[in-house]
Amino acid sequence: MNLTEARAALRNAKKVAVLTGAGISAESGIPTFRDAQTGHWARFRPEDLASPPAYARDPEMVWEWYAGRYRDVLRAEPNDGHRLLARLEQEKGDGFFLATQNVDGLHARAGSKRLVELHGNLLSARDEKTGEIFLLATPDELVTPPTSPNGNRMRPNVVWFGEFLPEDALEAAQDAFAAADVALVIGTSGVVYPAAGLALETLRRGGTVIEVNPDETELTPYMSFSLREKASLGLAELLGD
Template identity: 45%
Template sequence: MRLVVLSGAGISAESGIPTFRDAQTGLWARFDAEHLATEAAFRADPALVWGWYRWRAAMVAAAMPNAAHRDVAALADEDGHALTVVTQNVDDLHERGGARDVLHLHGRLLASRCIGCSARVTPDPILAPPLPPAGGTRESPPACAACGAAFRPDVVWFGESLPTDAWRAAEAAVNACDLLVVVGTSSLVWPAAGLPDRALHAGTPVLEINPQPTPLSARATAHWPMTATAGLARLRAHVREGAGDVLRPWAG
């Protein structure tokens, strides 16, 4: 069976990583995350935005994959199915959980590049010591040795296009899959929110795992109202029992 897992912040929330829409804390409490995650905000106050991303990167680096990340990887490694993970998350928990084919639609938090010439350096400055204190702090981004411009997080900010290669690979994976599993995503962020409809229009079953209903829930082949860890454990049991028959009902 060819599986695609489309994941969002909910799958990493159980590892202690706040979702993007959660209230900010500490130094960042008075800021709206969506206002910090723009090129305009970075150019207006690079120390503020770089410091926020350094704080978030430190949280991600300290977090551990949870059972849902491991169960996603086990669908391929233990259960023998072809698996592509398409994630809207900027963390690396899918990879650390064992998944090998992971497409990051919104970039990677634990990497950075020059905003001017896209140069990269090793070690990456977004994780270079000293890491920010627990509550975070303002911090000026380093300057690029090649062009003098500032380093920025290697993520997709609001108003920016998705990485072309990752998006095309995601579309191709969804076109070819036998089951699309949508887990932990609000189904509000486009164009990723359109991938389930691509599958449904092709007659491919779409299973949504989310404790709360989303705009996708009414259209999905099935909606399981549960956490990512509970849902992925249940999915693995269903896949084993189904003997590869993805056309059988995926209802609860």
């Protein structure tokens, strides 16, 4: 498949499923999880900052880490990649589905609605007793660890090492990719499962899978077509902008 054929496949598709990873938000200045481990945080292993045992051991330290990432995310703005996907959703309507591995909320801020956040969202926290999700206070007003309106301590609303993805979100994504005529895999390394396996569902059902990534990934050998561009430029090429 070449670029012209990929454009035609996407244009004619009735059902489109999209998976995005850290690469699409990099253009908005959002560092990856490990890239954010600079300065004071560089001496910690990821599991020391993002796992149930770490949180049980030192919730104040874990929240200090996440409060910093929360502030970074709020300073960022959606980029052309986010906006182009929101436009594609408008064009495809109910035939569009977006699953993201990112926790920055930028897709929603760009206008995406048919969306699941497989790894959670940094802008919210979860009541440790009831499981209810609440938006965090503004950075100036945020006290960590935060307390829910129920009076209970809250934990970051993200999926940690050793935890399962939200079952409803994962099932919705699996169904969408299995039904898709075309799947787009954008800015993800393809090493984190089960999210990385979603595109293979599309291939197994005879669909087309298009990768947008400046680098080869572990998924590249299976792709129908790979576009070696960053997210915003690759999407612009696919959509004919």
